[in-house]
């Protein structure tokens with residue numbers, strides 16, 4: 184990995200991943216790819232090259248790959264689960280037609296490709312506790328359909344053409360730089376913003392609904408480590424279960440209240456998000472990632488909560 188294109192560099196993951204890779208490889212071209220209306224600003228804009236990189240525009244992507252001699256593409260363009268239910272055709276177009284563009288360019292220009300999968304690639308028939316690496320994947324959401332297709336297509340390009348595709352199934356990601364948009368797990372980010380601002384939080388997910396979650400620094404480490412892993416050790420590729428914590432809204436509320444006494448939360452359950460959440464695993468088994476590329480998270484709920492509150496106090500107050 185030397186010259187890297189991050190597609191979706193201004194999103195929740197991209198804004199932090201691009202900066203991490205720029206710090207890691209200061210001599211490389213680390214290109215912040217964006218779409219119109221979501222241009223990079225501030226440090227992201229000033230610390231390296233950026234370019235309009237619409238996944239649905241193959242010739243635009245090819246031009247960037249050639250200009251910057253790109254060897255690795257992080258494809259982070261996606262509509263999250265709740266938005267994808269409102270715009271299923273657009274979600275398919277971005278997530279699958281867009282991926283096809285990228286994989287073809289990767290095949291012709293010898294690029295490695297990371298396209299994240301998700302807990303959303305599982306469905307109601309999947310074992311919910313200790314969800315195995317290789318198991319039933321019959322999601323009912325459009326987001327999930329695109330993620331299963333992403334895994335299959337990425338593996339297809341590896342087996343058929345030798346394209347170096349690798350990826351992980353991200354849990355819900357909790358972060359304090361860029362807000363997620365339209366996901367089922369977003370509540371676990373928004374709750375911290377409300378708590379730090381001293382506001383009551385209205386929770387769209389019902390008590391007792393457990394989902395896999397992860398703090399962004401661990402997610403970024405996974406995204407980098409999987410692409411740097413020794414390929415001879417990889418039995419799997421697309422995609423690895425990775426996990427660090429699992430909680431329901433009540434556990435999260437109680438943890439935040441330990442640090443912000445008096446924090447209040449009430450429920451107004453959103454039926455679309457709730458149905459999606461109930462079809463996702465409670466906790467994935469990530470032993471294959473641990474065995475094949477030494478995956479190990481650093482943050483638990485307490486460590487994340489301390490760090491989130493500290494970072495958001497600096498940002499918001």
Ligand code: SER
Pocket residue numbers: 263264265300301302303326353354355356365366367368369
């Ligand atoms: N965080 C995503 C969502 O909620 C799942 O990968 O849609």
